[in-house]
Amino acid sequence: MIxxxxxxxxxxxxxxxxxxxxxxxxxxxxxxxxxxxxxxGSGRLAGRAAIITGADSGIGRAVAIAFARxxxxxxxxxxxxxxxxxxxxxWVEQAGRKAVVVAGDIKEESHCKELVARAQQEFGxxxxxxxxxxxxxxxxxxxxxxxxxxxxxxxxNLYSQFYLCKAAVPVMKPGSSIINTSSINAKNPSPTxxxxxxxxxxxxxxxxxxxxxxxxxxxxxxxxAPGPIWTPLIPSTMxxxxxxxxxxxxxxxxxxQPVELAPAYVMLASVESSYITGAVxxxxxxxxxx
Numbered sequence: 543m544i545x546x547x548x549x550x551x552x553x554x555x556x557x558x559x560x561x562x563x564x565x566x567x568x569x570x571x572x573x574x575x576x577x578x579x580x581x582x583g584s585g586r587l588a589g590r591a592a593i594i595t596g597a598d599s600g601i602g603r604a605v606a607i608a609f610a611r612x613x614x615x616x617x618x619x620x621x622x623x624x625x626x627x628x629x630x631x632x633w634v635e636q637a638g639r640k641a642v643v644v645a646g647d648i649k650e651e652s653h654c655k656e657l658v659a660r661a662q663q664e665f666g667x668x669x670x671x672x673x674x675x676x677x678x679x680x681x682x683x684x685x686x687x688x689x690x691x692x693x694x695x696x697x698x699n700l701y702s703q704f705y706l707c708k709a710a711v712p713v714m715k716p717g718s719s720i721i722n723t724s725s726i727n728a729k730n731p732s733p734t735x736x737x738x739x740x741x742x743x744x745x746x747x748x749x750x751x752x753x754x755x756x757x758x759x760x761x762x763x764x765x766x767a768p769g770p771i772w773t774p775l776i777p778s779t780m781x782x783x784x785x786x787x788x789x790x791x792x793x794x795x796x797x798x799q800p801v802e803l804a805p806a807y808v809m810l811a812s813v814e815s816s817y818i819t820g821a822v823x824x825x826x827x828x829x830x831x832x
Contacts, residue, residue: 547794548794548795548796551575551772551796551797551798551799551802552572552772552796552797553789553795553796554786554787554788554789554790554795554796554797555786555787555790556571556572556772556785556786556787556788556797557571557786558782558783558785558786559571559777559782559785560777560778560781560782560785561774561777561778562778563679563778563779564621564622564623564677564774564775564778565599565773565774565775565776565777565778565779566599566623566625566626566774567599567600567603567626567629567774568625568626569774569777570772570774570777572772574599574600574772574773574774574799574800575799575800575801576600576603576604576607576633576799576800576801576804577604577607577608577800577801577804578607578633580801581604581607581608581611581801581804582611583608583610583611583612583613583637584612585612585613586612586613586808586812586813586814587609587612587613587614587670587808587811587812588612588613588614589613589614590609590613590614590615590669590670590811591614591615591617591661591665591666591667591668591669591670592609592614592615592616592617592668592669592670592671592672592811593616593617593619593657593658593661593668593670593671593672593706593710594606594609594616594617594618594619594672594674595619595620595648595657595672595673595674595675595702595706596619596620596621596674596675596676597616597618597619597620597627597630597672597674598618598620598621598623598626598627598629598630599623599626599630599773599774600771600773600774600775600800601674601723601768601771601773601800601803601804602618602620602630602672602674602675603626603629603630603633603800604799604800604801604803604804605672605674605803605804605807605808606618606630606633606634606641607630607633607634607637607804608801608804608805608807608808609639609670609807609808609811610633610634610637610638610639610641611637612808612812613639614639614669614670614811615634615639615640615641615642615664615665616634616639616640616641616642617642617644617657617660617661617664617665618630618631618634618641618642618643618644619644619646619648619657619675620643620644620645620675621645621646621647621648621675622645624645626774627643627645628643630643631643640664640665642660642661642664642665644656644657644660648675648698648702648705648706649694649697649698649701649702650705651701651705654702654705654706654709655705655709657706657709658706658709658710658713659709662713667713667715668710668713668714668718669714669715669717669718669719670718670719670720670721670811671706671707671710671714671718671719671720671721672721672723672807672811673702673703673706673707673720673721673722673723673745674723675698675699675702676698676699676723676738676741676775677694677695677698677699677738678695678735678737678738678775678779679691679695679735679737679738679779680734680735680779680780680781680784681734681736681737682734684736687736687737691737692737695737695738695741696737696740696741699738699741699742699745700741700744700745700748703722703745703748704748707720707752707763711756711759711761714759714761715760716759716760716761717760717813718760718761718762719761719762719763719764719810719811719815720752720756720761720762720763720764721763721764721765721766721807721810721811722745722748722749722763722764722765722766723745723765723766723767723768724742724743724745724746724749724765724766724767724822725738725739725742725745725767725768726767726768726769726770726824726826726829726831727739727742727743728742728743728745728746728767728822728831729743729746729767729831729832730829730830730831730832731743742767745765746765746767746822749763749764749765749820749822750820750822753819753820754820757819762810762815762816762818762819763819763820764810764815764818764819764820764821764822764823765821765822765823766803766806766807766810766822766823766825767822767823767824767825767826767831768798768803768825768826769792769798769824769825769826769827769829770788770789770791770792770797770798770826770827771797771798771799771800771802771803772788772789772797772798772799772800773800776788776797789827791829792826792827792828792829793827793828793829794827794828796827797827798825798826798827802825803825806823806825809823810823
């Protein structure tokens with residue numbers, strides 16, 4: 543059924559709301575759509591094994607559901623949101639695939655190595671790595687950004703991708719895929735998200751460079767650049783008045799739902815994108831990546 547993209551999901555204003563970081567899916571109004579009832583798989587990732595960071599909620603959960611319904615087993619990497627991670631695992635298992643749930647801090651290289659080792663132990667291989675976990679916080683003045691905050695943002699968003707890729711590439715076979723999550727902020731940075739936006743620009747550059755570095759091994763590296771997406775990150779890192787209008791500044795006039803990102807990740811993980819590497823795919827509701 544064809545639907546109008548402007549009306550295909552809830553439109554602003556959202557109810558004013560605020561949560562403690564990193565936020566919980568169950569406390570959000572309206573509830574995000576991760577494709578629980580709508581995503582239909584067709585075996586495009588049959589027999590594959592994937593790690594997805596930040597897979598407890600938001601984009602990560604949507605990608606986990608989609609990958610499972612396309613036939614992949616999934617290691618669900620997350621920080622400390624245990625109930626959300628269990629819910630993601632339930633949907634993966636409901637799709638008939640194996641779900642492995644691993645909590646821990648991806649800011650630490652040792653944990654990133656453990657994730658890759660665990661995937662090999664549980665699945666016997668690693669075909670897909672999705673670097674999706676992120677930290678962001680809003681600041682009105684640069685003086686308000688502490689050195690500790692800057693470090694946490696870079697270690698969570700950027701260092702973790704380096705650590706995971708460094709551990710994953712040696713065990714990946716030709717045909718494997720790495721997919722990083724960048725952002726529209728890579729090209730159109732929000733001033734109040736200075737640290738976050740800076741990391742997202744670096745991720746786009748890291749993606750292009752790594753793609754060239756590992757091409758001879760037959761491993762593809764790409765990124766997805768989301769626009770404003772309705773996830774727990776929003777009410778837990780933005781003031782209520784910005785939450786209320788979130789997504790209104792797009793040509794489609796609304797925030798995206800996590801399920802609307804999943805097809806881009808599936809495409810980049812599948813053989814259908816065998817000639818795509820070093821690319822950044824924008825999913826932004828019409829906001830240009832200039």
